[in-house]
Amino acid sequence: MSNSKPLFSFKVQFAEMIEMANHSGMPDFILLGFSEPPEHRIILFVCFLTMYLITLVANGTIIFIIQVDARLQTPMYFFLRILSFIDICLPTVTIPKLLVNVFSKRKTISFIGCFTQLYFFTSLGIMKDFVLAIMAVDRYLAISMPLHYAMLMSKRVCVSLLAGCWVIISMASLTNTLLTARLSFCRITRIDHYFCDIIKLFLLSCSDTSLNEQIILPMGLAVYFFTPLICITTCYILILITIWRMPLREGGVKAFSTCTSHLLVVTITYVPMLYTFIRPPTSDYVAEDRIVSVLFTIGCSMLNPFVYSIRNNEFKMALTKALNNRVVSRNK
Template sequence: MGKGNHSGMSDFILLGFEEPPEHSIILFVCFLTMYLITLVANSTMILIISVDGQLQTPMYFFLRILSFVDICLTTCTIPKLLVNIFAKRKTISFYGCFLQIHFFISFGIMKDFLLAIMAVDRYLAISRPLHYVLLMNRRVCVALIAGSWIIVSGHAALNSVLTSQLSYCGSNEVHHYFCELTQLFKASCSNTFMNEFLFVSEWPLFLFGPLLVIIISYILIIITVVGMHSREGGRKAFSTCSSHLFVVTITYVPLLYTYIRPSSVDFIMKDLIMSVMFTIGCSMLNPFVYSIRNKDVKKALIKALNKRTFSLKK
């Protein structure tokens, strides 16, 4: 990333939330509260799964990784947003901008991959219960996570490096609360054909690929459940999927809204709200969805709280 590519430009101005000064405190308190809840809830989920022996299964292994990814995805953008809320000049450094792009893309797509892997895991658990332990052993789980991370990191690095090579000799204003690829394309004064071609050709694969895997997995799950002789077995099978389905819904609705809209459509407040929903809203809600609707997680949480209470009394 040579500085000659941006003609001495040292930073970008983020124009996401241009609210009146009297609203700054409200925004700051809201985002700080959501961020802290996200950190505490997901950290608690990671801790509970790590220490409870009954939760050492593939499903909870992936859930623990999901909580870690949610923490990282939120941390990519929200701390800088909190700093900029009260700043007169809401900036991010040139190098900081492209580091933010790299990590945001990495953790954002990793989350989609994880949801797809978790859908396949549920399918194997329901349709191949006798072979499930062999099919989803520890080595396979680690390989799936490592392989996914290599793919998404490579994709993120390619996008961030290519975008950093564009010229930003005109306006350095980005109409978003973080460095977002399509907004940087608009801010650039050089030819962005290759960047936009890469975005249009690769992003559908990384966006719709995991979603297609999820849809196919649940079609196969439905076929398996319909073929079950026991209604109770079918009910239990669906109950293990309900939390995952809810998380998939709240993740993909804002994601699809943001990236399916034509690039010619002007950036509006709805885009900001949807971006906030994806980056922090979903990350904050995920642990509560899995803890409220999952008996094993609730039991582990109650057990941990009882142990803590008992140790304090002693």
């Protein structure tokens, strides 16, 4: 019974937040988005819509091919399928609203909508980093402990790892969201962004945000950034040590080649995040924030499927087989 009290407490607080928003006359937030001239709106809309559709199709293809091909039923592809699912969900939290607001005059988002968006954006962003960390652990075990790999990374272990990470991340994200939602906001509720960013909400608040900054920002650095990054770095150091000790270096180099796609995805994911964390939380980085957020939310999500598929012969063979079966079924 004691384990259910924290979750129950969060549900109560979330319900109180909704009731407070409904009865306090809380004004909607205005998402200023991109300060584009009116004649550029169509170009902006087409660019983001194209990127979003490519993201959906590319990641959806990854999920479908892994699901239907029996040869890809391994832990590495299991986690790749989860990563592709997150890469679909993460831009879906922000991009559809951005597309609507491109031609909208008001560009508003409700109080509940804003903090719902904040919660899912934070949760999915952190979960993506943890999945990348688990994938690094998977590569380490496959290269360093091949004889025990099947037992160490069984389907039950994989699911348990993901479920445990999601529970912890959900609680942390809900805490951040509730702490931010309890702030008092000025009547001028204009957010210099295309979605409800937590730093922008701090700058918009009329109340003291020192407690939030002391809790949320260090938690974000520790949980969101350093924990997965340290895990990934440690795993690859151990992988390199293992390869160095192998009697046959060629086999080790071939084994490490399976990690190159993962390393590239980690790089393009963490570079925008690194910029976000090293700069001070001020309102002087409006344009840069938007560009970096686009790179993180949709740029990385769009590129990841191509990074994993171009250098992966197993996946290319599975894709070719699926396409050939599709052509044969149509000709019958």
